[in-house]
Amino acid sequence: MARYRVSVLVRPRPGVMDPQAEAVGESLGSLGYPGIEVEWVGRTLTMVLDAPDRAAARATADDMCARILVNPNLETHEITVTAAGDGPG
């Protein structure tokens, strides 16, 4: 077994309206940044876990996404797996 750091980025599915992105974009515009288009607002979860190899760590994260972390009606996700170092990610 080895220790892996897994990051899950969850973002609005393309084509699904993203009111948060629109609101943040408008706010940035009002601060004097012209031409801003915020493309989307998402969220990231980072965890460290033990797995036999990198593929197994990714498979575990995929399972978590399918079961609870991602609502496929609204969201899509990307998983990044790296070897875990000593410090927090």
Added chain:
Amino acid sequence: MNAAPPAAVIVFPGSNGDRDLFETFERAGFAPAYHLSSEPLEPGVRVAGLPGGFSYGDYWRAGMLASQAPAVRSLPDLVARDGLVLGICNGFQILVESDLLPGALAGNAPPGFRHRWLEVETTPAAAGPWFSGIAAGTVLRMPMAHGEGRYLHPDGPGAIAGRMPLRYRANPNGSMADAAALLDESGRILGVMPHPERASEPDIGSDDGMALFRSARAWLEGSG
């Protein structure tokens, strides 16, 4: 007269509409009791209510963490016993997150938390335990108070046409097809975004929400 049907008001960490729901069940002739979400429902319960609020602080996605609670996991058993389920606001979000109702509830469009009185109208899909005796086209006045109530179904409005018992007369959140509520296929599980339990006495603005609770009680008494 039949004994008052036992109603469980499921209390999650972060619920804040539990007392409103308890009192409305009581007013409608149920025998309500608070029930901690960490325990499965008892077999004697005839109706379960999932109240409004911010269960688990709405962390990650509203309703997601609460959807895994033992009380929620026991809801299919209640429905299999011909029981009824009502999820209001955050309770509706929990029912969607637990796959007891289809689709998703996304952030309001335009974004923001909105709370005000509004009107919903019953549709031809308003039938079954929660809507018996309420004619299609009936206007009900009740308050809304949510930031994530934009209902979406991946297959479009046609997928919910027969299961959408209430529509907003003026859409406050961008919901598909103006959907304000959704039924499961059996008609026993109802998720509703505005608050019928906060429209339970004329002195506070409306008692239109009582119609749903009275309908449920009559249905339960009729079904034994």
